[in-house]
Amino acid sequence: MKKILIFFILLVISLYFSGTVFAAGKCPQPRKTKSAPVDISKIDKTAEASKENGKKLYTKTAKPMACKNCHGETGTGDGMLGKALKPASTNFTCKNNMKDISPGQMFWIIKNGSKGTGMLSFSLNMKDEEIWDVIKYIRETFMK
Numbered sequence: 146m147k148k149i150l151i152f153f154i155l156l157v158i159s160l161y162f163s164g165t166v167f168a169a170g171k172c173p174q175p176r177k178t179k180s181a182p183v184d185i186s187k188i189d190k191t192a193e194a195s196k197e198n199g200k201k202l203y204t205k206t207a208k209p210m211a212c213k214n215c216h217g218e219t220g221t222g223d224g225m226l227g228k229a230l231k232p233a234s235t236n237f238t239c240k241n242n243m244k245d246i247s248p249g250q251m252f253w254i255i256k257n258g259s260k261g262t263g264m265l266s267f268s269l270n271m272k273d274e275e276i277w278d279v280i281k282y283i284r285e286t287f288m289k
């Protein structure tokens with residue numbers, strides 16, 4: 146009887162750990178994303194941006210699709226669709242990958258998308274100010 150109990154406890158523990166390992170994005174993560182032109186990679190307008198509006202865009206209102214669906218609620222790239230994509234959706238919490246990614250680089254990719262990947266262009270549906278809002282939210286929430 147006792148053996149069965151121990152077996153179940155171990156099973157639950159191992160499921161818990163494998164679950165968290167798969168749910169979180171990889172780190173370091175392979176990254177072949179194109180670089181923004183140098184002058185754009187140096188722009189940073191997050192100081193005037195609204196983190197609150199950025200959160201709304203990230204989790205709900207961005208069109209054609211909220212960022213959360215791929216990059217995940219917690220920014221690890223484990224959103225409903227994000228898990229299935231190749232290359233994977235960027236794990237914003239991975240310091241190893243994100244420490245050298247400037248606000249301007251993020252702006253460029255959000256505006257233009259990343260060709261050949263699931264990362265869409267948001268230039269048709271988001272104003273530049275809104276893109277800066279979402280960058281501020283991502284940087285201050287997941288990249289700290």
Ligand code: HEC
Pocket residue numbers: 176177178179202203207210211212213214215216226227230232233234235246250251252254255259262263264265267279280
């Ligand atoms: C359909 C899935 C999907 C959605 C929706 C999506 N992304 Fe992405 N995103 C990706 C993928 C996949 C990559 C990795 C691209 C690559 O490897 O080049 C990526 C990469 C990025 C990067 C990384 C840029 C870099 O230089 O490393 C940023 C920033 C980003 N996305 C922001 C956003 C924001 C902000 C939104 C919402 C407005 C969003 N994404 C919505 C799939 C998505």
